[in-house]
Amino acid sequence: MIMRRITQRSVILITIVLSLILAVMPMSLAVAVWRPEWPLLVMIYWIIALPYRVNIGYAAVVGLAVDILLGSTLGFHAAAYAIVAYPAANYYQRIRNFSLSQQALLVAVLVFIARAIVYLFEHYLNNAPLMFYYFWPALSSAIFWPWVFLVLRKIRRRFQVR
Amino acid sequence: MSSTLFIQKVSLRVRLTLALLLAFLLIFADHRLGIMQPVRSVLNSFVSPVQYLAVMPEQAFDNFISQVQSRRRLVRENEQLREDVLNLQGQMQRYQFLVRENDRLRGLLSSESREERMRMVAEVIAVDSDPFSHQVVVNKGRRNGVYIGQPVIDAEGVIGQVVDVGLITARVILISDQSHAIPLRAEFSGIRVIAQGVGNTNSVELMHVPHSTELNVGDLLMTSGLGGVFPEGYPVARISAIVRDESLPFAQVKAVPVANLDRIRMLLLLWDSDSESQPIRGEESATEAAREGAGL
Incomplete structure (x- = not known):
């Protein structure tokens, strides 16, 4: 029983670490501006799949890890991820019943909100100029969402994470 | 439940x-x-x-x-590199001569002679894709003697400075980051300016330049050594546009960094010869150090 607990937890952690790796993997700038917000995608999946286990606390910690990896002021992404995790954890039953394309649309909105929050922080605290390409990942995240969802569901069922 | x-x-x-x-x-x-x-x-x-x-x-x-690279291509590349080394060594002889002459002249003027700097090659292991923070992570850290505020250059010019040191990695902020500014001096006119990043890897802005400035498009800007962080005389950026709009308090001057900030792979960490922390080299880079020592 305890062993199973440990494997289950490590499955969740490994997928999160993989998403963080994808988030900082070096690539040319032209491709990088379209990089989906991988950590947030993985967080959204786990929140709607296991809302009792993974919710706002996890999201805030993952956001903090993103802050450290990206070198932004500590707390920007943590706050953004926590805020976005709230509707996902609150309405998980409704989201589960959405079709994949509807979910993708919702993911686009959530990623956009998260990015908008980080942008507002950067704008008011660090005088960031407005860059429209900063919001393009909302689109690419939505495009990648069905695959993320299916792959993670397969992993969850394979390891019987509950 | x-x-x-x-x-x-x-x-x-x-x-x-x-x-x-x-x-x-x-x-x-x-x-x-x-x-x-x-x-x-x-x-x-x-x-x-x-x-x-x-x-x-x-x-x-x-x-x-x-x-999988073909033998022929490797041979060709080898030849090219040999040629480059010969060229650089030729220039190096001239450089040695100039350094000695400069030392002697400075001695005559009884001003301080310039110290030789120590360098270490570092490799970029991560790049921030976030447009709000232009930083790269390099594979040298506290264990190698890297310190906060250390200047970082590449083959072309200044890249930025170290902002954060881990045990085996360090974070380098690029001169194009919106929160970074660097004191510069125009190569010929000697006008002092400050260049601030704008969050774009191929542009920096010069702050508080009066309309009557003698700067011209194409001028090379070098580090002035005034901030105490960057040593003097390293190329940083070239002026690309000057807009003199009298309705604004200052002239709008843009410059393009000479280093290719969007595709950095290898870079050089610089140490003052009299700074507190000194480069600490591991076993693998001992030969590298010897080679650098022989070159000087």
Whole structure:
């Protein structure tokens, strides 16, 4: 029983670490501006799949890890991820019943909100100029969402994470 | 089960409040008070495995490419490199002569002679894709004697400075970052300016330049050595546009960094010969050090 607990937890952690790796993997700038917000995608999946286990606390910690990896002021992404995790954890039953394309649309909105929050922080605290390409990942995240969802569901069922 | 469901619903809001409170505290401590530096260093050491893993596919791909490269191409590349070395050595002789002459002249003027700097090659292991922070992570850290505020250059010019040191990695802020500014001097006219990043890798802006400035498009800007961070005389940027709009208080001057900030792979860390921390080289780079020593 305890062993199973440990494997289950490590499955969740490994997928999160993989998403963080994808988030900082070096690539040319032209491709990088379209990089989906991988950590947030993985967080959204786990929140709607296991809302009792993974919710706002996890999201805030993952956001903090993103802050450290990206070198932004500590707390920007943590706050953004926590805020976005709230509707996902609150309405998980409704989201589960959405079709994949509807979910993708919702993911686009959530990623956009998260990015908008980080942008507002950067704008008011660090005088960031407005860059429209900063919001393009909302689109690419939505495009990648069905695959993320299916792959993670397969992993969850394979390891019987509950 | 239904009771836990209810508790969950209530505590979600509590959790959000707690998480936000914590996040805002962090933001306040990091941004306003600036006291998170040690914490950040520790956390950076924690996440450095992620950064090492992130570059592994690319490195494996590079290895694969060099494995399958044809012999002929390698021979050609070797010849090219030999030629380059010969060229550089030729220039080096001239440089040695000039250094000696400069020392002698400075001696005659009884001004301080310039110290030789120590360098170490570092490799970029992660690049921030976030447009709000132009930073790269390099594979040298406290263990190699890297310190905060250390100047970093590449073959073309100045890249930026170290802002954060982990045990085996360090974070370098680029001159194009919106929060970075660097004191410069125009190559010929000697006009002093400050260049600030604007969050775009191929542009920096010169601040507070009067309309009557004698700067021209195409002027090379070098580090002036005034800020105490960057040593004097390294090329940084070339002026690309000057807009003299009299309705604005200052002239709008843009410059293009001479280093290719969007595709840095190898860079050089610089040490003052009299600075507190000194480069610490591991076994593998001992030969590198010997070679650098012989070159000077």
